[in-house]
Amino acid sequence: MKHWKIIWKNVTRNRKRTLFTILSIAFSIMLVTFLRTLVTELSKTNPAPESARRVVVRRATSLGENMPESYRQKLQQVPEVELVTALDWFGGVYQEPKNFFANFAIDHETLLRMFPEIQVEETARQAFLSQRSAAICGQNLARRFGWKVGDRITLLGSIYPVDLEFTLVGIYTSKVDTTAFYFRRDYFEETMGKPGRVGAFYLLCSSPEAVPRVIEAVDSMFRNTDAETLTETERAFEAGFQSMLGNIKGLVLSISSVVVFMILLIVGNTMAMSVRERSHEIAILKSLGFQNESLFGMLVGEALVISLLGGLAGTLASRLIFDLVDLSDLTMGFIRQFRVELPTIALGILVSLIVGLVSGGIPALHVSRLTVSEGLRRVG
Amino acid sequence: MAESLVRIKDLTKIFKRDNEEVVALQNCSLDIKSGDFLALMGPSGSGKSTLLNIIAGIDRATSGAVAIGGAEISRMTERELTHWRNQNIGFVFQTFNLIPVLTAFENVELPLLLTGLTRAERKDHVETALRLVGLQDRMKHYPRQLSGGQEQRVAVARAIVADPSLLLADEPTGDLDAHSAEEVMNLLARLNKDFGKSIVVVTHDPRAAHHASHIRHLDKGVLLGEGELPVT
Numbered sequence: 295m296k297h298w299k300i301i302w303k304n305v306t307r308n309r310k311r312t313l314f315t316i317l318s319i320a321f322s323i324m325l326v327t328f329l330r331t332l333v334t335e336l337s338k339t340n341p342a343p344e345s346a347r348r349v350v351v352r353r354a355t356s357l358g359e360n361m362p363e364s365y366r367q368k369l370q371q372v373p374e375v376e377l378v379t380a381l382d383w384f385g386g387v388y389q390e391p392k393n394f395f396a397n398f399a400i401d402h403e404t405l406l407r408m409f410p411e412i413q414v415e416e417t418a419r420q421a422f423l424s425q426r427s428a429a430i431c432g433q434n435l436a437r438r439f440g441w442k443v444g445d446r447i448t449l450l451g452s453i454y455p456v457d458l459e460f461t462l463v464g465i466y467t468s469k470v471d472t473t474a475f476y477f478r479r480d481y482f483e484e485t486m487g488k489p490g491r492v493g494a495f496y497l498l499c500s501s502p503e504a505v506p507r508v509i510e511a512v513d514s515m516f517r518n519t520d521a522e523t524l525t526e527t528e529r530a531f532e533a534g535f536q537s538m539l540g541n542i543k544g545l546v547l548s549i550s551s552v553v554v555f556m557i558l559l560i561v562g563n564t565m566a567m568s569v570r571e572r573s574h575e576i577a578i579l580k581s582l583g584f585q586n587e588s589l590f591g592m593l594v595g596e597a598l599v600i601s602l603l604g605g606l607a608g609t610l611a612s613r614l615i616f617d618l619v620d621l622s623d624l625t626m627g628f629i630r631q632f633r634v635e636l637p638t639i640a641l642g643i644l645v646s647l648i649v650g651l652v653s654g655g656i657p658a659l660h661v662s663r664l665t666v667s668e669g670l671r672r673v674g
Numbered sequence: 675m676a677e678s679l680v681r682i683k684d685l686t687k688i689f690k691r692d693n694e695e696v697v698a699l700q701n702c703s704l705d706i707k708s709g710d711f712l713a714l715m716g717p718s719g720s721g722k723s724t725l726l727n728i729i730a731g732i733d734r735a736t737s738g739a740v741a742i743g744g745a746e747i748s749r750m751t752e753r754e755l756t757h758w759r760n761q762n763i764g765f766v767f768q769t770f771n772l773i774p775v776l777t778a779f780e781n782v783e784l785p786l787l788l789t790g791l792t793r794a795e796r797k798d799h800v801e802t803a804l805r806l807v808g809l810q811d812r813m814k815h816y817p818r819q820l821s822g823g824q825e826q827r828v829a830v831a832r833a834i835v836a837d838p839s840l841l842l843a844d845e846p847t848g849d850l851d852a853h854s855a856e857e858v859m860n861l862l863a864r865l866n867k868d869f870g871k872s873i874v875v876v877t878h879d880p881r882a883a884h885h886a887s888h889i890r891h892l893d894k895g896v897l898l899g900e901g902e903l904p905v906t
Contacts (some may be wrong), residue, residue, distance in 0.1 A: 297787065303775040567698040578771045581732055582832075583760020583788045585753060665752075670767075 296587065301595040308568070312600060315564045319604025319649065322557040323642045324612040329546040329640065331616070331634050334543060341469060342411035344402020346502040348532040351495040351512055352525040360491040361521045372455060372511050375497050379408040380479060382493040386449030386458065388439060395465035397449055397542040401483035402428075408496050411468050412476075416646055418443070418464020426481045429460035432472030436465045447579055449475075456485050494530075554645055562653035565597050569657040577669020590655075590662040605646025609639040679840060679872050680706035680729060685738030687724050687895075698724040702738070702897040704890070708839075711866040711873045713886035716904065720892040722876045723844050729874065730763050730842050731755045743839050760788050764833030768845035770825040772817040776803065778828045779813040786866045787837040803831040807861060823854025830861055834871070841865065847882050859885045 305312055351369065353359040360382075364523040369378045382399040402422055406412060414422075414430055422428045431441065441447065441462055448459045462475050470636075483489070499508045509525045526534075569576075576589055613634040687699040699721045706712055714722045725732035728740060731747050740748045741848065743762060747755060764785075772781045784801055786796040799817040804810050817825050826846060833841055847855035863885040865871040875886060883889050890897060893904035 299780070300773075300776070307775050574771075575773055578767075578773065580756065580782070581730070581759065581765055582785050583756055585756050588788075667727060670732070 296591050297595070301592055301599060303570075304568075304596050305599050311564065311568070315561055316604040316607060317556055317598055318560050319646055320608035320611065321602055323605050323608030323646055324615075325553050326550045326645060327609050327612045327634055327638050327642045328616070329550050330638050331612075331632060331641075333543055333546050334635070334638065335632055342409075344408075344410055344498065345528050347499045347505065348408070348528040349497045349509055349512075349525055350501060350528055351497060351523050351525045352493070352531075354513075354522040355577040357493075359521075360493050361523065362497070363490040363492055365492065365495065365516070365521075365523075366517060367494055369497060369512065372497075372508060372515070374500045374508055376500055377404055377408055377498040378496075379404040379496045380494075381496060382479060382482060383453075384449065384451070384458070384477075384482065385453040386451050388447065391452070393429065393439070395438075395473055395475060397477070399479040400476050400662050402478040402480070405476060408498055411470050412466045413468060414464045416448055418466075421463035425461060425463060426478060426484075427460050428463040429477040430464040430466050430477060431462060431467055431475045433467050434472040436462075436476060438473075441465070454486065458482065458485060458507060461579045497619075499526075507592070534652065554649065558649055558653055561597070561601065561649055562656065565593075565653045566657040568596075569593055569654075569661050573661055573664060573669050577664065577666050580664075580666045586662045590658045593658035594651065594654045597658075598650040601646045601650025601653070602643070605643045608646070609634070609642035613639060613641075677708055678705050679710070679743055680704065680874075681739075682729070684740045685725075685728065685735045685740060687694045687721070687728065687733070689737045697895050699728075699735075699897075700895045702895075703767060706872065706874065707865070708872050711863070711885065711887045712875070713883035713885055713889045714874060714876045714879060714892060715880075715889060716892035717878065719894075720904075721895040722892045725892065725897070726800075726842055726844050726874060726876045727856070729840075730765050731759045732765075749814070760836065762791040762839050764836070764838040766826070766829050766833045766840045766841070766843035766846045768848040769819070770822075770829045770834075770849070772825055772828060774817050777814050777816055778809060778831075779818065781817070781828055782832045782835050784832060789836065799835050800831075803835040804832070805829070807831045817847050821854065823857050824849060826854065826858050827861065830858065830865075834865065839872065841871050841873045843873065845876055847877070847879060855882065856906055880888050 316651075328440055341566070351361075351365075353361055363380070366378055366380060369375060379401045381401075383398055384397045386397050387394050405422075406414065406419060418430060422430055429447065436442070443462055443465060445462045446459060447462055450457045458481070466472065497508060497512070499505050505527060509527075510524040513523055576593075579589060580586075616632045616634055619632075677898065682702060682704040685702040685704075685736070686697070687701055689696040689698055699732060702721075702725060704725075714725060728735050729742065729845065731750070735748055738748070740745065745758060747758060747764075750758060770776075773784070776784070779800055782795055782800045786799055789796075801810065804813055807830050809824060809827055809831065812824060812828075817828070820828065826849075830843075830846075834844075842864070846858055846862070850858060854895050859882050862873055862875065866873050866887075873886075875882065877883055888900060890900060891902060891904055892898070898904065
């Protein structure tokens, strides 16, 4: 503890240089924590218990193709299937193309039973069941556009050649996602002239253990038909969208590695310069009786203090910024939640400490081994 | 009769520079008694600072024996020598060599950080040392806020704070004006006379050497006998 005063005095010796070094580390760690949180968020599974029992049935050839409505009855007869819900991706926009969000036509009678994580008031549930043009939306979505219950909302068709007008009858809350818009499928079907086609079916199985059997039964049932199916767990279905973005994890790891290496070089160079400038001083301390280990410890301590300050600033700033910025709004619902969690903060701090140790350790090792006479000959 | 504090026998120091050997000291033998104030004089390059550094344990002899206070320092490991230096040597450099980010108090306290003294005890020692050199009012000043003479007095305080058996000074007045130089030399003389400190001063200034009880000259690495002067 006696040497901490010397360490701190050296840290604050050249305040501008220290500040810029801390900021470099902070911004780099912010980037690393952002990337790691992004990967974590995209890998997150739906925490609702029912998610483990849900499977998605879609056209095997492409998600863009649909299946006959008649598949519903057959799916209802598959053993261990408790509930079937049909869903279509409408893909409409609100007022202009940039106002894009997830909007679905869905079976109104089974929506809330299939997705119990969607919490809506009883009056809203009743209205959704009774009014053909009723719609419900998530809390974040309503906040984004300033919608209130009772508002008339028109979605402009971008895939389908229709614009649909709705009455917002409820705003739902959920622990999973509150950026979606649901309206009645019968209203959509009627407007489209009853084509009798469905984009996807959600099935609720009797138990998680029944899922593999249901998947096999469904795909077997429709094998060698005109519209073969691909049935998968809800998690696998969602993961499929992420995989469209390519190998995100690999990309994030590469970028993070480059960032950390860059920071090592920057901080290493700064520390090396700082240590070199003080070779003479270090020799003085040695002449007074400071051992190599003490000197090494003080120099590394200095690097660790600077790195730690940068790491703390970077991780806490990223936590604060992403708590304040609504990324679901910015990414149009693709990223639903973005919270920098404690393990990620800990990782950021660990990375910064490693940077400090390596960037300070190497020059410190070299200088602390100088003899007094060699060090005194150096001009600081 | 005072006992020997420093015993140097047949000391030689050879520096290697770019494949060339430079003999800095040749077969030097020296006996310094406890309580002596010795001035080592000689022209530039005569080897006086080299001899002082070897006595301080800052440099090592190529051959020969160096014993200080009975301890054969020429046989110590680097680690032992560093510890021994903290306990036994006070060194005053020509260029003061204070740590610029530390106050006068903190600079003087440095040698004591390596002892087992408590914070209160260290404070007591430091204040005593600074009072002795007349700088008790400058404890919280940084080196940049002190004059050259004051900086050197802080350096002297740092050198004596751990009560070393031997005080070494390498051209302590080299960077000072005449008045400050006289102040510093008077201080060293007082430490020798009033406190019995054994002192070795390297200097080329005869006025500085005037305060010493013994003067020895070095000429081209050879330590001349007492009273002998280099051939000019």
